[in-house]
Amino acid sequence: MEENKQEKYKDPFRATLTGIMDLFKKQVPVGTISDSDRLDGKTVVVDGASSGLGFAVAIEVASRGAKTVMVCRSGIPSKGEEVKRLSGNPDVHMLQVDFSDLRSIEKVCLELKSGFAPIDVLISNAGVVPNKSRKTPQGLEEMFVVNYFSKFCYVTSLIENGSFGKLSLEGQHGMNIPRIIFVSSESHRNPSMIKWDDFGRFTPYSIKQAMEHYGHNKLLLTTFAVELSRRLNPNSHNACSVFALCPGPVNSNIARESPKIFQPLLRLVFRMFFRSPKDASAPVIYFSVSKDVEGKSFDYLFLMNRKDVDSKALNFDNGKKLWEMSSALKKKM
Ligand SMILES: NC(=O)c1ccc[n+]([C@@H]2O[C@H](COP(=O)([O-])OP(=O)(O)OC[C@H]3O[C@@H](n4cnc5c(N)ncnc54)[C@H](OP(=O)(O)O)[C@@H]3O)[C@@H](O)[C@H]2O)c1
Numbered sequence: 001m002e003e004n005k006q007e008k009y010k011d012p013f014r015a016t017l018t019g020i021m022d023l024f025k026k027q028v029p030v031g032t033i034s035d036s037d038r039l040d041g042k043t044v045v046v047d048g049a050s051s052g053l054g055f056a057v058a059i060e061v062a063s064r065g066a067k068t069v070m071v072c073r074s075g076i077p078s079k080g081e082e083v084k085r086l087s088g089n090p091d092v093h094m095l096q097v098d099f100s101d102l103r104s105i106e107k108v109c110l111e112l113k114s115g116f117a118p119i120d121v122l123i124s125n126a127g128v129v130p131n132k133s134r135k136t137p138q139g140l141e142e143m144f145v146v147n148y149f150s151k152f153c154y155v156t157s158l159i160e161n162g163s164f165g166k167l168s169l170e171g172q173h174g175m176n177i178p179r180i181i182f183v184s185s186e187s188h189r190n191p192s193m194i195k196w197d198d199f200g201r202f203t204p205y206s207i208k209q210a211m212e213h214y215g216h217n218k219l220l221l222t223t224f225a226v227e228l229s230r231r232l233n234p235n236s237h238n239a240c241s242v243f244a245l246c247p248g249p250v251n252s253n254i255a256r257e258s259p260k261i262f263q264p265l266l267r268l269v270f271r272m273f274f275r276s277p278k279d280a281s282a283p284v285i286y287f288s289v290s291k292d293v294e295g296k297s298f299d300y301l302f303l304m305n306r307k308d309v310d311s312k313a314l315n316f317d318n319g320k321k322l323w324e325m326s327s328a329l330k331k332k333m
Contacts, residue, residue: 009187009215011208012129012258016266019249020273022186022303029304030292033282037289040065044288045112045119047097047154048126050075052252053183055083056277057123057284062087064289069116070094071108073126099126099150100136102333109157118165118178119158121288124151125183129214131207131257138333141202143210147217149200152224152326153333155180159232167232167240177295179241180228181287186246186302188222189310190215194318200329207259220322222300222309227319229298238297243287244309245301249274 008018044061048054049070062068062083070080072094080094093116097108112119127147134142140149159167164178195216205213222244229242251274255266274280283301286293293299300309312318 009190009211011211012255015187015211016249016269018186020269022248023273023275027303027305030301030306031286031290031304033286033290037291038065039121039289042120043067043069043116043118044121044123045069045071045116046123046125047071047099048183049083050079052254053247053250053277053280053284054123054125055079056281057125057288058083058092059086060278060281060285061121061123061288062089062092064285065089066091066121067116068092069112071097071112073098099146099154100142102136102138102145102150102153105150105154106157109154109161109163112158113161113163117163119163121179121181122155122158122164123181123183123284123288124155125284126150127183127254129210129254129257131210131259133202133204135202139202140200143213143217144200144220147214148220148224149326149329151182151221153330155228156327156330164240177238177241179243179287179293181284182221182225182242182244183284184222184225184244184246184300185214185218187211187215188218188246188313191219191312194219194223194312194322196321196325199325219310219313222313223315223318223322224326226298226309226313227323230316230319231323233297236297238295241287241293241296241298243293243296243299243301245283245287246303247275247280247283248303250277250280251275252277 009015044066046057049058050072058070076094080092084092095108095111098104130142136142136145225242225244232240251270
């Protein structure tokens with residue numbers, strides 16, 4: 001059983017097949033989103049919004065009336081202009097960030113605090129699948145930083161600098177309960193364990209191991225999401241909702257670094273079998289806007305189905321250890 005689970009996301013081919021097969025499984029949607037679910041008066045920050053899922057999410061939240069802040073590496077200002085045009089909402093803003101560079105994250109956290117606090121909904125979406133290991137400006141590994149560690153640094157810095165109002169890691173309570181939403185992946189179930197000895201260490205890998213690393217970083221991200229919820233909501237006093245989700249297979253640019261020879265085939269498979277970014281954005285929009293999840297401390301969706309996260313991500317000791325190791329690494333950087 002455990003071996004089967006690990007096989008499902010072992011390489012890009014099997015991960016693609018798994019994604020397609022998941023779409024044909026019986027769905028039990030947790031709820032629906034209607035046009036009357038609005039975000040007027042709310043500030044929604046979404047990153048990785050220049051492409052794929054994040055771009056579709058930006059259009060949708062802007063269409064529902066949110067002040068929309070697109071935190072992007074590229075596409076400034078063209079993607080923001082497109083979101084304004086497609087949503088009919090002029091209250092759309094763009095900030096530049098490179099999530100592989102911790103200095104760039106510090107800068108954007110200050111800009112968010114001074115220009116857009118208090119944030120009501122933060123959607124942490126940016127992600128990459130590099131075809132091989134690459135060093136970041138701080139000498140860490142890019143997929144580890146973009147898909148996990150940048151999110152730890154970004155979210156904890158925003159909490160500490162007051163971007164979510166009165167929210168704090170000591171469990172103080174604000175008037176409004178903000179929502180923090182992480183775009184994870186079902187591949188977080190793939191690794192048999194967290195590789196603590198390699199944490200933060202530059203480990204070279206090639207395209208063959210890319211999906212394995214991807215799943216491991218999504219496991220770190222999901223474990224962090226659970227632990228963040230524990231720390232923000234002690235003693236069942238809910239101060240902040242933390243949500244995580246897998247959007248299922250999305251016809252996006254995520255496979256942009258796959259070998260050139262496979263790209264025409266992959267594009268065809270993505271177009272034929274994967275969901276459009278707009279359709280795939282449903283769980284993100286549900287968590288952003290739905291009254292059904294108001295005040296909840298934690299929830300996880302796969303497509304629109306409620307699921308438990310993997311037991312490794314739920315594990316209390318894993319959460320504590322990950323938090324401590326991530327904090328220590330953040331201080332060192
Ligand atoms: N596609 C799928 O089938 C699938 C399935 C499960 C989960 N997901 C997750 O969904 C999320 C969105 O991915 P997607 O499918 O929409 O892929 P995508 O089209 O490639 O979008 C990825 C976004 O992340 C941004 N990004 C990448 N590296 C960055 C960096 N260093 N700094 C700042 N932004 C960076 C990209 O910016 P640029 O445009 O500047 O490169 C882009 O906006 C990811 O977390 C992914 O893991 C995707």
